[in-house]
Amino acid sequence: MISQTVTFHRNNFDQRGAPRIFQAPGRVNLIGDHTDYNEGFVLPAAIDRQIVVAATPRKDSLVNVYALDFDQWDHFDLQKEMVRLRGNSWGNYIRGMAWSLLRGGCPLKGMDAAVAGDIPIGAGLSSSAAIEVAAGYAVLQLSEQECDRKSLALAAQKAESDFVGMRCGIMDQYISCLGRQNHALLIDCRDLGYRALPLPPGARIAIVDSGVHRGLVDMAYNARRLECETAAAHFGVRALRDVSLMEFKNREHELAPDLRRRARHVISENDRTVSAAQALAADDLKAVGTLMVDSHASLRDDFEVSCPELDLLVETALSVEGVYGARLTGAGFGGSMVALLQPEAAAGLTDAIAARYGSAPGRQATVHVCKASEGVSEITNYMKGTSDAGFKKK
Numbered sequence: 001m002i003s004q005t006v007t008f009h010r011n012n013f014d015q016r017g018a019p020r021i022f023q024a025p026g027r028v029n030l031i032g033d034h035t036d037y038n039e040g041f042v043l044p045a046a047i048d049r050q051i052v053v054a055a056t057p058r059k060d061s062l063v064n065v066y067a068l069d070f071d072q073w074d075h076f077d078l079q080k081e082m083v084r085l086r087g088n089s090w091g092n093y094i095r096g097m098a099w100s101l102l103r104g105g106c107p108l109k110g111m112d113a114a115v116a117g118d119i120p121i122g123a124g125l126s127s128s129a130a131i132e133v134a135a136g137y138a139v140l141q142l143s144e145q146e147c148d149r150k151s152l153a154l155a156a157q158k159a160e161s162d163f164v165g166m167r168c169g170i171m172d173q174y175i176s177c178l179g180r181q182n183h184a185l186l187i188d189c190r191d192l193g194y195r196a197l198p199l200p201p202g203a204r205i206a207i208v209d210s211g212v213h214r215g216l217v218d219m220a221y222n223a224r225r226l227e228c229e230t231a232a233a234h235f236g237v238r239a240l241r242d243v244s245l246m247e248f249k250n251r252e253h254e255l256a257p258d259l260r261r262r263a264r265h266v267i268s269e270n271d272r273t274v275s276a277a278q279a280l281a282a283d284d285l286k287a288v289g290t291l292m293v294d295s296h297a298s299l300r301d302d303f304e305v306s307c308p309e310l311d312l313l314v315e316t317a318l319s320v321e322g323v324y325g326a327r328l329t330g331a332g333f334g335g336s337m338v339a340l341l342q343p344e345a346a347a348g349l350t351d352a353i354a355a356r357y358g359s360a361p362g363r364q365a366t367v368h369v370c371k372a373s374e375g376v377s378e379i380t381n382y383m384k385g386t387s388d389a390g391f392k393k394k
């Protein structure tokens, strides 16, 4: 689908030569949610769903972008003071990226671009991070500016938190930049170091989009983040990452019940994430699965970001033979579930979900057995595959 889209658009650019084409993937998080902005640990993988940007440079500072999926244009000028928010538009992710790179001191050239993608929007699979990263990578490449992947991820996070207004952590943008084929990354969100962990051949990752895509997720998310900051301040530390489970248990009675539950989730989730990475490295998929199930319970009961639909999906997945574990993935409040399973279990999972989840009117879940994929890249031969152009992996 994407290669057709790109070919279509390429024909429209003939007067100025073929555009260059860039892709950035969405992500699934195996475990470690709402830990990144608490400077803790996450364990995501980039997935084989992407945003693709086809772009040609301009001599002036104008950016003209056409979104094929919405049949809409956005136009703005890169001269700093002219990059502003425009309503609630998808274009804000691209505007925000330009704003963030300019603020970071990157001189940028204008571009004409087309954007398309196959990451479902609102499904908790980070389509917004992917559009930021793909557009940022494209404009930097066309402007002949070097930028390492971690700096690109940080610029994209700034775009989302300081320009768009969702005070996100670094996970989504980081994995969209640094994802590795067949690997999950254990990321330390404090020092931004990572360890790449190969996914064992006996494991598959299935994503199930609940079809529940709520509005106002940004507000609820920002509210949770504020609660975590308040709890950290109570403990006298910079972030909840600095509170051990033991210390928490000794002092939890000092916190109001809501804050106590939020802090308990973050502190225990950090421990679970590190343990899950160790289990994955030891090929102990059963142990990873158990930790995923505990993580879901904690997100549901303590962090309160699940919903009945996600709980039902998890319960259904756990009833299928060959499923190691399942949990909501990403911010929650709707969105998707991730399951870790044996390759032979995928068909049983799809059937069970259709029978139990899909039986209620208006409820439809989509199952995607995904491949862990590479981060952002330039597609140099888009009919055959992808190859990376010039960005340093650090």
Ligand code: GLA
Pocket: 032, 033, 034, 035, 036, 037, 126, 168, 169, 170, 171, 172, 330, 331, 332
């Ligand atoms: C969203 C944010 C991430 C992270 C997750 C929850 O995807 O963008 O930074 O906080 O929620 O883990």
